[in-house]
Amino acid sequence: MPHPQPRRSVLQALGATLFGLGFGGAARAQSAEVKIGVIYPLTGPAASTGAELKNALELAADIINNGAKAIADLPFAAGGGLPKLKGAKIRLVFADHQGNPQTGATEAERLITQEKVAALVGAYNSNVTATASQVAERYGVPFLNPESSSASLTARGFKWFFRTTPHDDLFVHNFFDFLKELEAKKNFKVGAIATFNENTLWGNETTKLQAKLAPEKGYQLVKQVTYPAKSTQLTSEVQTLKAANPSLVMQSSYLGDALLSMKTYKELGFSPDMILANNAGFTDTEFIRTLGKDAEFVITREVWALDLATRNPLIKQVNDLFFARHKANFTGNSSRTFTGLMVLADAINRAASTEPEAIRKALAETDLRAENLIMPWKGVKFDATGQNTLGRGILVQIVDGKYNTVYPFNLATREVTWPMPKWDQRK
Amino acid sequence: MTAEILLQTLASGVLIGLIYALVAIGLTMIFGVMDIVNFAHGEFLMLGMYASFWLFALFALDPLLTLPLTVLMLFAFGMLLYKLVIRRIIDAPMLSQIFTTFGLMILLRGVAQFLWKPDFRSIEGSWVSGSVKLAGIQLGRPQLVAGLGAIAVTALVHFFLTRTRLGAALEATAADKEAAQLMGIDSHRMFALAWGIGAACAGAAGVLLATFFPIFPEVGANFILLAFVVVNLGGFGSVTGAFWAGILVGVIEVMGGLLLGPQYKTAVVLVLFLAVLMFRPQGLMGKA
Numbered sequence: 001m002p003h004p005q006p007r008r009s010v011l012q013a014l015g016a017t018l019f020g021l022g023f024g025g026a027a028r029a030q031s032a033e034v035k036i037g038v039i040y041p042l043t044g045p046a047a048s049t050g051a052e053l054k055n056a057l058e059l060a061a062d063i064i065n066n067g068a069k070a071i072a073d074l075p076f077a078a079g080g081g082l083p084k085l086k087g088a089k090i091r092l093v094f095a096d097h098q099g100n101p102q103t104g105a106t107e108a109e110r111l112i113t114q115e116k117v118a119a120l121v122g123a124y125n126s127n128v129t130a131t132a133s134q135v136a137e138r139y140g141v142p143f144l145n146p147e148s149s150s151a152s153l154t155a156r157g158f159k160w161f162f163r164t165t166p167h168d169d170l171f172v173h174n175f176f177d178f179l180k181e182l183e184a185k186k187n188f189k190v191g192a193i194a195t196f197n198e199n200t201l202w203g204n205e206t207t208k209l210q211a212k213l214a215p216e217k218g219y220q221l222v223k224q225v226t227y228p229a230k231s232t233q234l235t236s237e238v239q240t241l242k243a244a245n246p247s248l249v250m251q252s253s254y255l256g257d258a259l260l261s262m263k264t265y266k267e268l269g270f271s272p273d274m275i276l277a278n279n280a281g282f283t284d285t286e287f288i289r290t291l292g293k294d295a296e297f298v299i300t301r302e303v304w305a306l307d308l309a310t311r312n313p314l315i316k317q318v319n320d321l322f323f324a325r326h327k328a329n330f331t332g333n334s335s336r337t338f339t340g341l342m343v344l345a346d347a348i349n350r351a352a353s354t355e356p357e358a359i360r361k362a363l364a365e366t367d368l369r370a371e372n373l374i375m376p377w378k379g380v381k382f383d384a385t386g387q388n389t390l391g392r393g394i395l396v397q398i399v400d401g402k403y404n405t406v407y408p409f410n411l412a413t414r415e416v417t418w419p420m421p422k423w424d425q426r427k
Numbered sequence: 428m429t430a431e432i433l434l435q436t437l438a439s440g441v442l443i444g445l446i447y448a449l450v451a452i453g454l455t456m457i458f459g460v461m462d463i464v465n466f467a468h469g470e471f472l473m474l475g476m477y478a479s480f481w482l483f484a485l486f487a488l489d490p491l492l493t494l495p496l497t498v499l500m501l502f503a504f505g506m507l508l509y510k511l512v513i514r515r516i517i518d519a520p521m522l523s524q525i526f527t528t529f530g531l532m533i534l535l536r537g538v539a540q541f542l543w544k545p546d547f548r549s550i551e552g553s554w555v556s557g558s559v560k561l562a563g564i565q566l567g568r569p570q571l572v573a574g575l576g577a578i579a580v581t582a583l584v585h586f587f588l589t590r591t592r593l594g595a596a597l598e599a600t601a602a603d604k605e606a607a608q609l610m611g612i613d614s615h616r617m618f619a620l621a622w623g624i625g626a627a628c629a630g631a632a633g634v635l636l637a638t639f640f641p642i643f644p645e646v647g648a649n650f651i652l653l654a655f656v657v658v659n660l661g662g663f664g665s666v667t668g669a670f671w672a673g674i675l676v677g678v679i680e681v682m683g684g685l686l687l688g689p690q691y692k693t694a695v696v697l698v699l700f701l702a703v704l705m706f707r708p709q710g711l712m713g714k715a
Binding site for chain 1: 432435440682
């Protein structure tokens with residue numbers, strides 16, 4: 001018998017499917033602790049992000065188990081574990097997927113069959129989330145994904161998959177919602193739109209959706225430019241944009257090309273009324289540092305910003321706890337991961353059980369409100385595909401070398417500056 | 428589409444083309460003299476950029492001021508690389524040579540990422556910034572200076588090759604290694620010199636780019652593919668060929684992008700590359 005392990009796991013999978021129960025389900029007994037498997041890139045290219053997410057998860061688990069008395073609005077702030085499970089504590093079992101989808105699947109299987117976890121949380125990289133959640137689906141174990149944004153993840157018809165973060169499509173919808181609301185507020189009309197996106201999967205998907213949404217929402221799309229991210233120059237791209245003379249450019253770029261495009265805009269004197277950027281390069285810490293005052297007035301989408309704390313005291317209180325431990329603020333990633341575990345804990349508590357089916361049912365019935373979250377969302381409520389329908393992105397504008405929340409308007413810390421001044425009229 | 432936009436694009440194409448030329452000149456020289464394709468050539472460019480960056484960040488010395496120093500450093504680095512590594516594979520099969528320089532590429536990128544992190548850096552507040560208006564067209568000052576710098580360095584290399592004894596010896600080695608050796612020319616010295624000059628040219632291109640292009644460990648990859656096209660187009664081993672071909676590729680890239688659509692800009696250049704391979708494999712100025 002040369003390879004007993006894989007064969008056994010195939011048999012187990014088969015058995016689990018046949019009986020229609022999670023394999024580990026029967027073996028899981030009620031106990032004083034609830035094991036939750038977490039799969040993140042703890043080594044490899046995304047290791048620094050993985051470490052940050054691990055910190056956020058540990059903070060969430062610590063608050064649930066030991067309390068954070070000062071923060072009354074936060075669920076479980078009283079401490080003492082999950083009240084409806086006789087105070088059972090949360091225990092996180094970490095697994096490292098190294099950014100590799102195959103490893104992610106193997107680790108998910110190990111957590112389910114050997115560690116017998118009640119549910120899984122992960123996995124940051126969209127492609128790893130895809131494979132790891134497939135394993136969870138097969139075994140019938142709830143998989144909560146706090147931060148992968150590929151829209152296709154919730155289009156698979158999975159029964160055990162739940163995602164709290166808004167996905168890429170939603171973010172593009174946000175752009176158009178913003179334009180509509182801004183027009184109503186400032187009583188003007190946004191002119192023609194051009195899209196300017198890099199040409200890998202992300203940029204192309206975004207381009208397609210923008211091309212579909214712009215006419216639907218009543219906007220004139222005058223030009224669609226895609227470009228290779230590893231360009232040595234963007235002259236012809238910017239000239240093409242300039243010739244189309246749009247008043248708004250919607251742009252998706254990674255850092256290198258975001259910097260290059262901004263410099264080329266300035267050099268060639270291309271001054272649209274606004275650049276509406278799709279995160280990535282435009283929210284990298286290097287973006288403002290490198291461009292200095294040339295970065296001013298750009299609006300980019302974000303998922304979270306520290307200045308939201310002025311509108312939601314919960315954000316500051318939780319961030320202070322995080323800062324005290326790790327000497328770093330929350331980011332768009334760690335804040336979402338923190339929230340993910342809180343949502344899962346809420347569901348397990350309401351389920352009052354560690355049975356997978358009970359947890360799944362409770363997750364599907366989740367109804368958390370904005371004031372109990374550290375995210376700029378309207379709440380957490382899942383639809384039939386497992387997508388949180390109350391999530392939304394925010395838009396931030398760079399003013400005085402900082403990202404300021406400008407949308408949604410009820411969370412804004414600053415009025416939108418529109419249009420951005422022309423290059424030759426800047427100080 | 429107005430004449431102004433065409434003229435503007437043409438000018439931008441020529442300026443970026445001059446940088447391509449400078450990168451390609453080093454590459455074509457190394458190949459011309461010793462028939463080795465240097466896949467690590469883009470990394471010389473990267474090292475030149477980082478050298479400028481650190482001299483600027485640590486000592487507040489402007490990249491243009493430190494250009495001679497950086498070029499010397501890269502020259503020494505090229506020679507050293509030859510003595511330590513390339514010398515051992517001169518008579519090795521071509522596949523080993525390819526693996527060696529390819530390995531060097533990965534090594535240098537890895538070391539750069541280890542030492543300087545994968546972050547994007549840039550030089551802010553260099554002497555050259557902003558843009559100038561010339562005959563109705565807008566030219567970035569860093570790009571303009573880089574283009575002029577590229578012309579100057581190319582002229583210097585050309586002068587060295589055609590007007591000095593050492594340059595003549597180098598050309599002789601390129602033409603016929605054995606015959607040159609019989610004339611008393613030390614071929615190992617010439618090879619080392621070719622690597623030194625090759626690295627120095629790429630380093631100079633790096634310095635000139637550093638004033639307007641982001642600096643990161645993988646930056647060489649953006650330029651090396653185009654450099655190979657340029658070398659091929661100009662003719663392997665031809666310095667003047669590489670110069671004109673560099674400009675041509677720059678212009679074709681931006682004009683093709685403007686006229687056919689930016690998503691085709693790389694395709695236009697690569698179609699040209701294929702056409703040259705098919706109909707004139709020795710390149711536009713290469714000797715058959």
